[in-house]
Amino acid sequence: MTITKTIFSGFGGQGVLVMGYVLATSGMHDDKHVTFLPSYGAEVRGGTANCTVTVSDEPIASPVASFPDFAVLMNTPSLVKFEEGIKAGGIVFLNSDLVELKPKRRDIQVVSIPINSIAERVGNVRSANMVMIGAFIQKTGLVSLKSVIRSVKSIFETKGSKVHKMNTLAIEQGSAFVK
Amino acid sequence: MTITKTIFSGFGGQGVLVMGYVLATSGMHDDKHVTFLPSYGAEVRGGTANCTVTVSDEPIASPVASFPDFAVLMNTPSLVKFEEGIKAGGIVFLNSDLVELKPKRRDIQVVSIPINSIAERVGNVRSANMVMIGAFIQKTGLVSLKSVIRSVKSIFETKGSKVHKMNTLAIEQGSAFVK
Amino acid sequence: MKNKGFIRINEELCKGCALCIEVCPKGSIRISKKLNIKGYHPAEYTEKEKSKNRKCTGCSLCAIICPDIAIEVFHG
Amino acid sequence: MKNKGFIRINEELCKGCALCIEVCPKGSIRISKKLNIKGYHPAEYTEKEKSKNRKCTGCSLCAIICPDIAIEVFHG
Amino acid sequence: MAKQVFKRPEALKENTTHYCPGCGHGIIHRLIAEVIDELGIRDKTVGVPPAGCAVLAYNYIDVDMGEAPHGRAIAVATGIKRTRPDLVVFTYQGDGDIAAIGTAEAIHAASRGERLSVIFVNNGVYGMTGGQMAPTTLLGQTTTTTPGGRLPLRDGFPLDLSQMLAVAGGSVYIERTTVTSPKNIIRTKKAIKKAFQVQMDGLGFALVEILSQCPINWKLSPVAACRWVEEEVVKSYPLGVIKDAREKSN
Amino acid sequence: MAKQVFKRPEALKENTTHYCPGCGHGIIHRLIAEVIDELGIRDKTVGVPPAGCAVLAYNYIDVDMGEAPHGRAIAVATGIKRTRPDLVVFTYQGDGDIAAIGTAEAIHAASRGERLSVIFVNNGVYGMTGGQMAPTTLLGQTTTTTPGGRLPLRDGFPLDLSQMLAVAGGSVYIERTTVTSPKNIIRTKKAIKKAFQVQMDGLGFALVEILSQCPINWKLSPVAACRWVEEEVVKSYPLGVIKDAREKSN
Amino acid sequence: MDRRLMCGSHVIGEAATRAGCRFYAGYPITPQNELPEYMSKRFAKMDDAIFIQAESELAAINMVMGASMAGVRAMTSSSSPGISLKQEGISYIAGMELPAVIVNIMRGGPGLGNIAPSQQDYFQATRGGGHGGYRTIVLAPCSGQEMVTLTMKAFDLADAYRTPVLVLGDGLMGQMMEPVTFPDPIDPAATLPQKDWVLDGAGGRDSRLIASLILDPIDMEQHNWKLAGKYKAICESETRHESYLLDDAVLAVVAFGTAARIAKGAVNRVRKAGLKVGLFRPISLWPFPEKELKALSSTIKHLLVFEMNLGQMVEDVKISVGEQATVDFHGRPGGIISTPHEIAGEITKLIYRYDTG
Amino acid sequence: MDRRLMCGSHVIGEAATRAGCRFYAGYPITPQNELPEYMSKRFAKMDDAIFIQAESELAAINMVMGASMAGVRAMTSSSSPGISLKQEGISYIAGMELPAVIVNIMRGGPGLGNIAPSQQDYFQATRGGGHGGYRTIVLAPCSGQEMVTLTMKAFDLADAYRTPVLVLGDGLMGQMMEPVTFPDPIDPAATLPQKDWVLDGAGGRDSRLIASLILDPIDMEQHNWKLAGKYKAICESETRHESYLLDDAVLAVVAFGTAARIAKGAVNRVRKAGLKVGLFRPISLWPFPEKELKALSSTIKHLLVFEMNLGQMVEDVKISVGEQATVDFHGRPGGIISTPHEIAGEITKLIYRYDTG
Numbered sequence A, B: 001m002t003i004t005k006t007i008f009s010g011f012g013g014q015g016v017l018v019m020g021y022v023l024a025t026s027g028m029h030d031d032k033h034v035t036f037l038p039s040y041g042a043e044v045r046g047g048t049a050n051c052t053v054t055v056s057d058e059p060i061a062s063p064v065a066s067f068p069d070f071a072v073l074m075n076t077p078s079l080v081k082f083e084e085g086i087k088a089g090g091i092v093f094l095n096s097d098l099v100e101l102k103p104k105r106r107d108i109q110v111v112s113i114p115i116n117s118i119a120e121r122v123g124n125v126r127s128a129n130m131v132m133i134g135a136f137i138q139k140t141g142l143v144s145l146k147s148v149i150r151s152v153k154s155i156f157e158t159k160g161s162k163v164h165k166m167n168t169l170a171i172e173q174g175s176a177f178v179k
Numbered sequence C, D: 001m002k003n004k005g006f007i008r009i010n011e012e013l014c015k016g017c018a019l020c021i022e023v024c025p026k027g028s029i030r031i032s033k034k035l036n037i038k039g040y041h042p043a044e045y046t047e048k049e050k051s052k053n054r055k056c057t058g059c060s061l062c063a064i065i066c067p068d069i070a071i072e073v074f075h076g
Numbered sequence E, F: 001m002a003k004q005v006f007k008r009p010e011a012l013k014e015n016t017t018h019y020c021p022g023c024g025h026g027i028i029h030r031l032i033a034e035v036i037d038e039l040g041i042r043d044k045t046v047g048v049p050p051a052g053c054a055v056l057a058y059n060y061i062d063v064d065m066g067e068a069p070h071g072r073a074i075a076v077a078t079g080i081k082r083t084r085p086d087l088v089v090f091t092y093q094g095d096g097d098i099a100a101i102g103t104a105e106a107i108h109a110a111s112r113g114e115r116l117s118v119i120f121v122n123n124g125v126y127g128m129t130g131g132q133m134a135p136t137t138l139l140g141q142t143t144t145t146t147p148g149g150r151l152p153l154r155d156g157f158p159l160d161l162s163q164m165l166a167v168a169g170g171s172v173y174i175e176r177t178t179v180t181s182p183k184n185i186i187r188t189k190k191a192i193k194k195a196f197q198v199q200m201d202g203l204g205f206a207l208v209e210i211l212s213q214c215p216i217n218w219k220l221s222p223v224a225a226c227r228w229v230e231e232e233v234v235k236s237y238p239l240g241v242i243k244d245a246r247e248k249s250n
Numbered sequence G, H: 001m002d003r004r005l006m007c008g009s010h011v012i013g014e015a016a017t018r019a020g021c022r023f024y025a026g027y028p029i030t031p032q033n034e035l036p037e038y039m040s041k042r043f044a045k046m047d048d049a050i051f052i053q054a055e056s057e058l059a060a061i062n063m064v065m066g067a068s069m070a071g072v073r074a075m076t077s078s079s080s081p082g083i084s085l086k087q088e089g090i091s092y093i094a095g096m097e098l099p100a101v102i103v104n105i106m107r108g109g110p111g112l113g114n115i116a117p118s119q120q121d122y123f124q125a126t127r128g129g130g131h132g133g134y135r136t137i138v139l140a141p142c143s144g145q146e147m148v149t150l151t152m153k154a155f156d157l158a159d160a161y162r163t164p165v166l167v168l169g170d171g172l173m174g175q176m177m178e179p180v181t182f183p184d185p186i187d188p189a190a191t192l193p194q195k196d197w198v199l200d201g202a203g204g205r206d207s208r209l210i211a212s213l214i215l216d217p218i219d220m221e222q223h224n225w226k227l228a229g230k231y232k233a234i235c236e237s238e239t240r241h242e243s244y245l246l247d248d249a250v251l252a253v254v255a256f257g258t259a260a261r262i263a264k265g266a267v268n269r270v271r272k273a274g275l276k277v278g279l280f281r282p283i284s285l286w287p288f289p290e291k292e293l294k295a296l297s298s299t300i301k302h303l304l305v306f307e308m309n310l311g312q313m314v315e316d317v318k319i320s321v322g323e324q325a326t327v328d329f330h331g332r333p334g335g336i337i338s339t340p341h342e343i344a345g346e347i348t349k350l351i352y353r354y355d356t357g
């Protein structure tokens, strides 16, 4: 697979854009071609936030994903919105703590993870997105764990080593859950 | 001659545009094609005012006169500015009370009229332009005297009969001077 | 009982801003643990419409400040 | 004579606005009968530079108000 | 039987707003709708919404609405009102809309005494575009375009448009209020009603400036945002009637 | 030997102006040139002329000049001054330019406290375009677009921009003067000098509003036009210092 | 009928009034000040007509937007720089499908330029100087009498298609006086059909919305395709042009407005000299009479485009005729008004160059 | 070199700073708010750089005009409606021959429209949306890295030709993040040649004037011919385009910016299916690579123009190739971003229609 598209979606505040950013940065560190495209509905408030990340061995034509390979869905409305478009054979990552519905499609793989619970165990619900990224990387192997850790470190550079430790732990826990 | 162009030029305040307007309206009353084009340098103050009137038996292409048939020049700067362009064989009407220079060209006809003096005799320097129009019509026969009187009457309609009488007298005196 | 009131909160309209809670003189509203479909923890009325021990006076302060017109107030 | 002045008016700069005439406390300026090249009747100084009987004090009021900087003022 | 004492006004549609939790726009919409109901003018009111967070006001307030380009609401409203003086025309504008790009339109409509009711929602930032500095931003306030806080030398001083409009010969009624507490909300409603009444009485230009909370861009909880208005914002923008020339122009 | 006590300032070129007889623009040009001479700043002054009768000011005042679109002189000047704070930058603007189309630019520059000196020539009409109503036109005054005189209901009230600018936090010095008599002219010159000095001292926004005569469009003789300013115009636009915050901002 | 000698700006004002225009907002700018001045006087005498001298061109176009929302025939006017300032508003008016008439009496540019006649705003007018790919109908009269008919037509087209219509003149068109006659004025209240979309208070009906905001790309796309459909209909029905002495011509001058007038004089001149030359005058600049010009180029193989600019309409001519005819260009930018003599010279040069005399 | 993942708006901001831009004035509008925000932060840390959040787009472009007069590299940015408001200012800047860089991150229109990516302002950008028939150089990047090079190039071109240069992106270009690398920043004071026309106080020299008012038509015409000469030189030297898989192609897609990127994906797809199709990507939209496209059409007989609008660049393509090649058009107005799949479908349809497969 030379080109892979992933959609991240959830409520504003769930760190959805950060997840996408981490994936894209990690792809860059792995010397892949990457694009990151946020939904930029800033002129209208509310609704879900989402972004699309493309990781590819070749130059990327369109950063848009009509049929994503992977979908990381952090809440119920995201599932409703994106389920249909996922590529046959693709993988859905669900935050089972918040997504109440079950996917209807049978031609996609579903990975359910109690993200919030794990995050709380790690020490902070706010690292839910890091848990998810850990699981996502482990499952897809899309980018290297090393690059992910590096990306996360640089993103939260100003936040100090305590945050970094928690993030690393969250990624590991997420990863462990799907191992 | 089916198309005739006349330039009227002088200081602002000498009634130059009114002369042109009278000629154009008169041509209209005579069922000719006419255009009246003022110089509209309103964005910059000062200088001379002038306008170009075309009277024609056919539709008029350009209302501009590069080489006017007639030039009515009420002051010295006007002569300086327009002498060169006058058509060979054309006629220059000069207000000899104010134009101090003499035309240099020999291929044009010069009609000098002491406009201000005549106007003062009629009763008001302000009717100088009417004196000139009288002379101009008499000399050129470009439009009918009847139409000129009609035009002048309608232009000064609101000013009452006294003004109308003075204007008519001024036109007659101008006409008489060149008869 | 006279002069007593109660409120109804439309959970789906509510965005959990907590302004109603702040202004309620009787402490009759709190934030719920559940999430509504838009992802907010809505406000919930802590009293029972039918209960005689309601502290709610139906003063409408909560409704007046609710930016989402999620609160209806009743007397009686 | 001390404290006396005189002015020079540049006829070609002058537009005959008469503001100088209005402000001259000595009545030393008037509008000329001639026309300048721009068609204005310029202001003219009614006194002689060399005359001893000048009323002009060189107070410069005329120059101060002249919009066309057509007036120069001299003392002495 | 239980009697309903507070319900959604008729002139307000039953849609969920797109505003952030705790945002003042929702409260102000309701007040306008209540005033329209109480004055019984739904069938002759025309609103002009802004470009700003309230750009979709027409999804909520149930009257005829005509959208204006950013900052031009008052000009559009002038075109409507002058040709149809029987209508009641109001504009709804943010501080970016009326006090930045639309400054000239506001000042000249006030000077001409256009019979309009202007609802000016001052939240001290450009809400819709993501929290940039507005002309009304407080000194020291951090926004996405004033890193480290608004500095007077670099970014200028807070602009008090209402005071400027009060100078205009055609402005009749100008009041500043907030929607941070029930008491203030009730005051705001009265002010809005007055602003409509001034128009209906043909007196001239009327404006209510409402200091409103923008919790999301201020990065404060809604409750803290209200407090901040009451404690900080009012220092730069004191509440109260700024001009009332209703007698005079009568 | 006769000693010359009044002569053309050095910063004024020797051209004949294109202004009508008795027009105030010529006087004001001379005052600016005198101030530039006296402050010795010809080599660091940049002027921004308007679209208006003074559009050709660069033919007369002998400093670097950059032309602005109608109403935008202050914005252009802001671009110059901010990038070259060592320069002394002034704008020269008519009432149409600064108080109509350029209202927003004026108010926001004042609010930001841009270090500019603004010469605002208020002659109550659009001189250049032939005498249409300006925002500053007096009530009852006939212009080419107010047939029968300015009516407040149709045409609005006279706009007092200087008073509005005084509300702005960044305006430091605002004075209104005339050029209708030697005494007033001397006062105007002092005001202009102050406005330059405020900028050079880095204090903020300074503006001199000069009530100027436009004999041609008022259809009055120059002398009568000056009288009209002194007797009528000043009633709507009282002379004097409108704001002086030089101490405060020091 | 009564002939009156009037300048073009007054003619437009009177024609607009007679077409039922009841709202005018504008801002002075030379060479079209006579138009707002005329409107101020004309409307002062009418009970149901509003004149506003706006604080800026921006305010003026937006006031017109509002008046149009309220259902009234509305107009604004300006000259080149002022028209640039109206571009945002025109885009909104087009997007909201509101009728409006906008007059541009062009002057020399770019920038402040000068006040001499010019045709330098052809691109701006015909390509939509604003954002968003809308189109405006553009009518270019070349005489006082045509100003009467086209101004009145502009209001009808604006209403019929709910779209902004530009009347494009220049300083010469605006300032020149010619005798004109006017048809009787209409009474808009009695004559014009009711508009069922105006904002007049939601009495006994659902509330209405006039807006250009369409957040969903699918809806926005649909709206744009709808506009495209309208534009296609306009292109099919509303092209206007004049053919002058083209039947036997071997060369046609293509020109509009003032330039066309002068070109006609030139054609008359060279005809006298025996040259078979005619004039094709686009009257609607958008829609451009593309088909008509294309048809012409099957017989006339040489076109001379004459414009008072650096060459703008010449692109439309090229697109129209492809390689079916040679397209030469003669331009005068900046306000110098060519003489018929000058253009006759250009024509003659070409006739010899192509050896078609 | 250091690769950084940045959104397009930030890339433009950083590239401008490294190119020596020291003045930015702008006004917020989606989808380009990230650019003024970036500039505010970037310039806050520099001693010699000025960021002003202006009170309007009008004020912003005029502030840039002033900064440019003072000799500083200056930039403003906006999105479609805001760019419409800048048209008068751009015309002045062009008329006064001042350098300036203007960024338009296009959104859907007309009117308020939406904030989705769009290419609907092509006409406005390439034909000069303002009055007076000036031209602006228009550069259309299609990737983050190209935003670096073209933004920096824009400043060089602006200075070299003393003319406004537009960088034309869209919401997708502005919002999308890609890895980019930057060249070292220049020190404008040390690197850039002195400008001998700036306003900096007439010390030891005659006073200078920068103005666009040219009252005399003869002078105005001369000035316009001078501009025309400059524009001609630009057309000769500054066209930029990319050719992709054109050597053996029987059909070429012509597209710019985001559309070109998608078209490239489509070309790759159909190539895999064996179709001989390539891409011609204009990088400079004005000057349009007319000659290059014309040359291409001597061998490639079918062109498919793909734009995210109702068809604007297609006119330039037609003018370029005349009747040498068929020109088809596929457009998506309003913000829907086509997929490479969709464009591949269009290509395939055409290949079959023209039977050139």
Ligand SMILES: Cc1ncc(C[n+]2csc(CCOP(=O)(O)OP(=O)(O)O)c2C)c(N)n1
Pocket: E050, E051, E052, E053, E054, E069, E070, E093, E094, E095, E096, E097, E098, E121, E123, E125, E126, E127, E128, E129, E134, H027, H028, H029, H030, H057, H081, H082, H085
């Ligand atoms: C001409 C133009 N410029 C900019 C914008 C972008 N824009 C939309 S709303 C807005 C400002 C919003 O701020 P404000 O008016 O204070 O309203 P708020 O969102 O804070 O309620 C801006 C700059 C636009 N739509 N049109």
Ligand SMILES: Cc1ncc(C[n+]2csc(CCOP(=O)(O)OP(=O)(O)O)c2C)c(N)n1
Pocket: F050, F051, F052, F053, F054, F069, F070, F093, F094, F095, F096, F097, F098, F121, F123, F125, F126, F127, F128, F129, F134, G027, G028, G029, G030, G057, G081, G082, G085, G112
């Ligand atoms: C955008 C634009 N609109 C209008 C004009 C025309 N115009 C030039 S000067 C002017 C007003 C002049 O009045 P004012 O500023 O009061 O100056 P004055 O001539 O009275 O000194 C106008 C409307 C213009 N040049 N540009």
Ligand code: SF4
Pocket: C005, C006, C007, C023, C024, C025, C026, C027, C028, C029, C055, C056, C057, C058, C059, C060, C061, C062, C063, C073
């Ligand atoms: S009505 Fe009054 S007492 Fe009852 S819940 Fe609301 S605020 Fe509290």
Ligand code: SF4
Pocket: C009, C013, C014, C015, C016, C017, C018, C019, C020, C021, C042, C043, C062, C065, C066, C067, C068, C069, C070, C071, E022
């Ligand atoms: S005020 Fe309204 S929206 Fe806010 S928490 Fe209470 S009910 Fe919910």
Ligand code: SF4
Pocket: D005, D006, D007, D023, D024, D025, D026, D027, D028, D029, D055, D056, D057, D058, D059, D060, D061, D062, D063, D073
């Ligand atoms: S200097 Fe004084 S006294 Fe002399 S002419 Fe002038 S005003 Fe009169």
Ligand code: SF4
Pocket: D009, D013, D014, D015, D016, D017, D018, D019, D020, D021, D042, D043, D062, D065, D066, D067, D068, D069, D070, D071, F022
């Ligand atoms: S003030 Fe000056 S311009 Fe006026 S009349 Fe006196 S000298 Fe002449």
Ligand code: SF4
Pocket: A045, E018, E019, E020, E021, E022, E023, E024, E025, E053, E123, E127, E128, E213, E214, E215, E216, E217
């Ligand atoms: S951004 Fe601010 S003003 Fe806009 S909806 Fe959110 S809270 Fe309200």
Ligand code: SF4
Pocket: B045, F018, F019, F020, F021, F022, F023, F024, F025, F053, F123, F127, F128, F213, F214, F215, F216, F217
């Ligand atoms: S029109 Fe008025 S302001 Fe302009 S030059 Fe003449 S007198 Fe002066």
Ligand SMILES: [Mg+2]
Pocket: E094, E095, E096, E121, E122, E123, E124, E125, E126, E127, E134
């Ligand atoms: Mg706001």
Ligand SMILES: [Mg+2]
Pocket: F094, F095, F096, F121, F122, F123, F124, F125, F126, F127, F134
């Ligand atoms: Mg004025």
